[in-house]
Amino acid sequence: MIALAAAPFAMPAACPVNNVPPVVEEVLAPGEEASLIARIKTLLIERDAVLVAHYYTSAALQRLAEETGGCVSDSLEMARFGHAAKQQTLVVAGVRFMGETAKILNPEKRVLMPDRRAECSLDLSCPAEDFSRFCDAHPEREVVVYANTSAAVKARADWMVTSSIAVKVVAHLHAQGKRLIWAPDRYLGDYVRKATGADMLLWQGSCVVHEKFKADGIEALKAEYADAAVLVHPESPAGVIALADVVGSTTQLIRAAAELPQRTLIVATDNGIFHKMQLAAPGKTLLEAPTGGQGATCVSCAHCPWMAMNSLKGLLHVLETGADEIRVDPAVGRRAVVSINRMLAFAGQAGIGIAGMSGD
Numbered sequence: 001m002i003a004l005a006a007a008p009f010a011m012p013a014a015c016p017v018n019n020v021p022p023v024v025e026e027v028l029a030p031g032e033e034a035s036l037i038a039r040i041k042t043l044l045i046e047r048d049a050v051l052v053a054h055y056y057t058s059a060a061l062q063r064l065a066e067e068t069g070g071c072v073s074d075s076l077e078m079a080r081f082g083h084a085a086k087q088q089t090l091v092v093a094g095v096r097f098m099g100e101t102a103k104i105l106n107p108e109k110r111v112l113m114p115d116r117r118a119e120c121s122l123d124l125s126c127p128a129e130d131f132s133r134f135c136d137a138h139p140e141r142e143v144v145v146y147a148n149t150s151a152a153v154k155a156r157a158d159w160m161v162t163s164s165i166a167v168k169v170v171a172h173l174h175a176q177g178k179r180l181i182w183a184p185d186r187y188l189g190d191y192v193r194k195a196t197g198a199d200m201l202l203w204q205g206s207c208v209v210h211e212k213f214k215a216d217g218i219e220a221l222k223a224e225y226a227d228a229a230v231l232v233h234p235e236s237p238a239g240v241i242a243l244a245d246v247v248g249s250t251t252q253l254i255r256a257a258a259e260l261p262q263r264t265l266i267v268a269t270d271n272g273i274f275h276k277m278q279l280a281a282p283g284k285t286l287l288e289a290p291t292g293g294q295g296a297t298c299v300s301c302a303h304c305p306w307m308a309m310n311s312l313k314g315l316l317h318v319l320e321t322g323a324d325e326i327r328v329d330p331a332v333g334r335r336a337v338v339s340i341n342r343m344l345a346f347a348g349q350a351g352i353g354i355a356g357m358s359g360d
């Protein structure tokens, strides 16, 4: 019998995510929100739980997190806040990789999510087995993955990075002569590659929200609001990034909104960020970067359908029942935490503050 050599794994030209759900916002009857919030506040105390919410969740969830001593932040800070919190249960309002990151950094705590079906197209576009075979086919390359990945993909990586530190980490590796694999976001990977000149093989994932922003739509808005500044998250296409006054992570964009002198801001990221951004920049006019116009195909137009799955009713349900607990295989978690800690150690040595290091 002739043994056939395994074919090298070829990276797909694109990794589209099918069956993106529609955006469905929670609609409550008059008085229902107040009653849900009252019950949730009681249960958070009874269950020794703290709520950590991402910037892209609803304003109601963000307000509730802050009113109850939790936090509203990016994925990494959510996990770090949870680690420092005295409560034994973390309720993560966000998407699954955020719940997993919280569990990886807090294996001794219980992590719940208001809706465990909340996915992320970047995570979905990078199945761990496919990605591992791709890495195996390029053993000479160091593996750098973005925070928006599963625990298993983080476990396969040498480094996990967030959007705000990605350029610095990759520049550091490039200076050491290292060649890299980058996953999963091809737009962020392209941005980092251009910024550093590093030799990077890019996985072809994308965010269904950010890839729909349109450069021509932003140009048209700029023509109308000549003094407006453009704020862009680097998961957006290169043509959109090229128009930016500021490119940054969620936390960096909120900070920029407060600090920029312009009174009108065109914002190319999930519109859930407007709640905190408006609080940080009161009196400024925030405009959603267009996703429509010529060639528009967006289903999730400037708002993530999976983030929208986080609801007050779902939150109450998991607090009442303990359903939708996030579990990570302990062996996978122990490997994944190595890639996260490598980034944190790099940030510490480089004197980069953790606050504002955002994954999404």
Ligand code: SF4
Pocket (backbone or CB within 6 Å): 056, 095, 119, 120, 121, 122, 123, 148, 207, 208, 209, 210, 235, 270, 304, 305, 306, 307, 360
């Ligand atoms: S906005 Fe994009 S990157 Fe963020 S969770 Fe949703 S699909 Fe993922």
